[in-house]
Amino acid sequence: MLQALELLAVLAAASFGLLLARSKQLDLVGVCCVTFLVAFGGGTLRDVLLDRQPLFWIEHEHYAWIVFGIAIAGSLLPRLPRRLERWLNLPDALGMALFSIVGAGVAIRTETFPVSPFLASLFGVMTGTFGGVLGDIACNDVPRLFQPTMTLYATCSWIGCWVYLLLRGTSLGPDVALWSGTVTIVLLRLAAVRWNLRLPATRA
Amino acid sequence: MLQALELLAVLAAASFGLLLARSKQLDLVGVCCVTFLVAFGGGTLRDVLLDRQPLFWIEHEHYAWIVFGIAIAGSLLPRLPRRLERWLNLPDALGMALFSIVGAGVAIRTETFPVSPFLASLFGVMTGTFGGVLGDIACNDVPRLFQPTMTLYATCSWIGCWVYLLLRGTSLGPDVALWSGTVTIVLLRLAAVRWNLRLPATRA
């Protein structure tokens, strides 16, 4: 079950990378690089900042093959389905949720030095959402995650990470915590898309 | 004294991040991310490149809380004081000076491999100034630090780092070296602001 979800998470993230790269009319090289960056950027940043070696996509190499395959196949398609972005809402919510909770769990279980729940929650958000941020920066856009036009995304991730981290310490066990956190994020994210929930812009 | 200065340095850097994020009309998520990036980016880059673990804001977690608090509070304010940027000149000069000297000191004292004074001076400048560079890149601007419109900033940092590194080897002791370097940077930076000192632009 978790394996299938992880695969879905990587697939959804890679598809968003593909969409971004094609909207910028990059070539095959650009599509591959941006797809890798969006799919693996958040987790790689977490691993580098927490000094975890090897990186998750070096340890689980099949992820790298899958993303590479999506990028190549996705470059060769003459056109992407028009509604791809809308179809991706649910898999993306699932993927972002799973990446966030796994990221927070990896951070809180760091063995070489203590990481507090507060910092672990930030690492969870980073794992779940920073692939897209790095992709936007590489494609010369202000990251959509930072902008008020974006429906709630990092906020859903952060709340779910706290649900996971707080339940983890109770007698309910790690599985209940993991699934509660994941479901919280998915429901919040789908609600944000459905009712177009956003944070207001700040002013200079 | 050093503790108070360090706190001031983090506060000043976070305030600049806040100013930058609000000038781009980001939302709460964007303000938090950019504020973290400007406040912690330079030191994090130094720690990652020198393989120092845990990162300074994981080891001294209260810094992360302070920056988080500034970002949240600063997002909720309806307006920032108009002259905030001018008020920040002195605290920013102090903060940049302290970050630079501490960064150069951390680099020169690396235990796992030798780091020469020349490289340590570059790590000092990186620690003191690259938070703003990363913030500008994330906000889709050419870094102001790289442009001829900027009054002397990295240059002041570099000269002060050399003052620190050269005095450190003498019989005057590390405290005299630290304060001489810091004061040099602050005075040079305030002079650069006062007399609008800049480096010329290059041409293609």
Added chain:
Amino acid sequence: MLQALELLAVLAAASFGLLLARSKQLDLVGVCCVTFLVAFGGGTLRDVLLDRQPLFWIEHEHYAWIVFGIAIAGSLLPRLPRRLERWLNLPDALGMALFSIVGAGVAIRTETFPVSPFLASLFGVMTGTFGGVLGDIACNDVPRLFQPTMTLYATCSWIGCWVYLLLRGTSLGPDVALWSGTVTIVLLRLAAVRWNLRLPATRA
């Protein structure tokens, strides 16, 4: 021979950084930072992702001095030679080829965890080409490497890395593998420049 080629590679990469920084009319600080980033960015990223310490330009410090010297001298010149970019085609092809093959070799010989030939080939391309990508991102451009206007570059690097990695396992020995890979990249790259070979753009 290898020493001389490595020096040439660093010189060519630094010259491209200089050209980029001057085309953006940066000041001395900007020229130094962008030149360092273009010359050392790819190798540094490889070292950080593979957890190799110290970084190659900390271990071989004379590279840092050379790049620093080029940046300072190149900032002070009133004008760069008009045809510099064309003169750089051959040294850049040589430099990119050598960086790629050395990068793939460093990755495949990682001792702390296994790195497959597929991942090693990606690290080779990263080492050879990502300095320019990071420079473009810092200068607020969509990386030229990702765009269909660019003649084949990463593609040449990738094919040559595979030539090296496949021959390395045979009885021909590492030297034959290294030179075959390098020559493959140089010839492919020069052919791409000569006949203006490109990859097509994708569409949204």
